[in-house]
Amino acid sequence: MSCSLLKGKKGIIFGALDEKSIAWKVAKRAYEEGAQLVLSNAPVALRMGEINKLSEECGNAPVIGADATVLDDLKNLFGQSMEHFGGGVDFILHSIGMSVNMRKGIDYHNMSYVHNWKTFDISSISLHKILRVAWDMDALNEWGSVVALSYIAAQRVFPNYNEMSDAKALLESIARNFGYYYGVKKKVRVNTVSQSPVKTTAGSGVKGFEGFQDYAEKMSPLGNATGEACADYCITLFSDLTRYVTMQNLFHDGGFSFTGVSPTVIEHVYG
Numbered sequence: 001m002s003c004s005l006l007k008g009k010k011g012i013i014f015g016a017l018d019e020k021s022i023a024w025k026v027a028k029r030a031y032e033e034g035a036q037l038v039l040s041n042a043p044v045a046l047r048m049g050e051i052n053k054l055s056e057e058c059g060n061a062p063v064i065g066a067d068a069t070v071l072d073d074l075k076n077l078f079g080q081s082m083e084h085f086g087g088g089v090d091f092i093l094h095s096i097g098m099s100v101n102m103r104k105g106i107d108y109h110n111m112s113y114v115h116n117w118k119t120f121d122i123s124s125i126s127l128h129k130i131l132r133v134a135w136d137m138d139a140l141n142e143w144g145s146v147v148a149l150s151y152i153a154a155q156r157v158f159p160n161y162n163e164m165s166d167a168k169a170l171l172e173s174i175a176r177n178f179g180y181y182y183g184v185k186k187k188v189r190v191n192t193v194s195q196s197p198v199k200t201t202a203g204s205g206v207k208g209f210e211g212f213q214d215y216a217e218k219m220s221p222l223g224n225a226t227g228e229a230c231a232d233y234c235i236t237l238f239s240d241l242t243r244y245v246t247m248q249n250l251f252h253d254g255g256f257s258f259t260g261v262s263p264t265v266i267e268h269v270y271g
């Protein structure tokens with residue numbers, strides 16, 4: 001159902017790899033709600049070609065490659081997007097994450113710091129780089145909205161989540177800090193959404209992912225929030241209905257984050 005919440009708004013969506021991606025679902029909902037979009041992903045991801053299907057479903061939205069760790073790529077992306085939109089950008093989704101240590105099967109206590117640096121650059125510092133390039137090019141309109149996706153392992157220990165826990169803590173901190181500066185400069189708001197587990201390419205990279213997901217489902221009073229529900233929530237944050245929400249980490253997890261224990265989990269453990 002469309003409420004035209006984003007009518008007339010222009011946004012850049014980072015990180016739609018395939019139909020399972022959360023960014024894919026956000027792009028489709030944003031288009032449904034009347035937004036004009038530019039889609040971006042790392043050049044290596046674009047080679048899969050899947051994103052062209054999404055582009056067609058979003059009114060032939062331009063697809064512009066950018067490695068989100070490379071400032072020149074981001075400058076080119078913002079330049080081309082502003083030309084396409086004929087002006088500034090109203091919202092951005094940062095849906096980017098990758099753990100090099102995890103991918104190589106290296107445990108947290110044994111991590112390679114070279115891989116760790118790359119993980120932070122891709123998963124966290126990229127948000128700073130996107131905001132900084134937008135700031136330098138004055139690419140975001142007044143009352144613009146930036147959302148990045150996070151996970152509760154930023155606050156609590158989930159052993160198999162490995163270095164991504166630290167990456168998410170840094171991501172949330174960057175959202176808070178840049179949110180302050182961008183709020184003062186141009187009333188731009190910056191938030192993170194801490195989402196329930198969803199089976200995507202990045203999600204499935206976490207060892208024992210299905211256990212995580214099942215546990216969260218049993219713990220959450222509302223059950224796990226789906227990727228589609230996450231997209232709905234992001235749309236509200238891009239809309240004008242949430243203009244005074246900024247510098248927050250917003251849990252979108254069916255109540256998981258504030259539940260101590262549930263009878264279903266106790267029953268599962270003790271029978």
Ligand SMILES: NC(=O)c1ccc[n+]([C@@H]2O[C@H](COP(=O)([O-])OP(=O)(O)OC[C@H]3O[C@@H](n4cnc5c(N)ncnc54)[C@H](O)[C@@H]3O)[C@@H](O)[C@H]2O)c1
Pocket residue numbers: 014015016017018020021022023041042045066067068069094095096097098122149150151194195196197198199200201202203204
């Ligand atoms: N799936 C989950 O359970 C879950 C839960 C909470 C938060 N998140 C977060 O949601 C975001 C999206 O992940 P997803 O689950 O949709 O998986 P996904 O694998 O579909 O998306 C990750 C994206 O990051 C992109 N990416 C990687 N390196 C990049 C780079 N250098 N430059 C630009 N893009 C790059 C990938 O190409 C991919 O499109 C991530 O930040 C993830 O941590 C996911």
